[in-house]
Amino acid sequence: MTRYQHLASLLAERIEQGLYRPGEKLPSVRSLSQEHGVSISTVQQAYQTLEQQQLIVPQPRSGYFVAPRKAQPPVPPMSRPVQRPVEITQWDQVLTMLDARHDKSIIPFGGGSPDVTQPSLKPIWRELSRAIQHNLSEVLNYDELAGRRELREQIARLMLDGGSVVTANDLVLTSGCHSALSLALLSVCQPGDIVAVESPCYYGTMQMLRGLGLKTIEIPPIRKPGSASRR
Structure with a gap:
């Protein structure tokens, strides 16, 4: 320092x-x-x-x-979900919400996706097109089941810097966080098992648990006195 x-x-x-x-x-x-x-x-x-x-x-x-202290926002009311395992439902409501994405009058803030029509992204598209043209066979062919080895080797090196001794063979790349979470749950859970989730919970996670045949029990958030950070 x-x-x-x-x-x-x-x-x-x-x-x-x-x-x-x-x-x-x-x-x-x-x-x-x-x-x-x-x-x-x-x-x-x-x-x-x-x-x-x-x-x-x-x-x-x-x-x-x-600097004057900013007023702290009011503490939201604590939810009181039913404290027992429940079957995951409301799939129809989720489908209705997802279908609404096709409505051009609705701006989907939940996805966090950038506007890909911006002119500032043109250099990225050119580089992607050039990379695909020079590596067409790699793009169209299947990679290793565990994911691209070069990327796993780089991740292993980064983890080594953080004190974790792993190799590329110890790592599996997934297409997203829910794929990783699904694999983790499959390794420790069986259909009918109970999984604790925060309340509220992301609907995609709930539907992933439903697809695995798992039940959930909601854990309400607990806000301890003095836990709010001050800036």
Whole structure:
């Protein structure tokens, strides 16, 4: 940690502890420089870091002040689902919702998909077309059952950096998170078993569990006092 990062962390801790209150003026750059035995540029970098974190605000010719705390949003009411295993239903409602995607008047915010018609994406399409033309046989042929070996080797290297000793043979690539979750559940569950899920739960996960013949029990969210982060 550099000197300015250490100083910024120290000042942020003082703000969080209430030693510097919202709206209170912070020590001048020169006084902090003398107090901590660092250069003026170090103090300026520390203040810039705190400003980026929205902990302080500068005022021209006046210095830096502690930023006012943002009002915390009200805590949503806690759900009280039935605490017993249930069969997964409501498939018809899910199909109705999915069919609504074809309505051009509806903007699907849930998918998080980009607008692929944007001109800024044209370079990407050109590169994809070039890659397909030069590797047509690989694109059209089946790969290994566990997924592309080169990618699994790179993932294994990254996991090794994080302390996990694995090889490419220990990894399986899936087409998405639900494919991975489905394989994991198949390895430990049998039809009729009970799986705990958060409430509310993503409908795609619920239908995946339904397809595996599993029952669910909903676990309501628990919000402990003081658990809300403050910025």
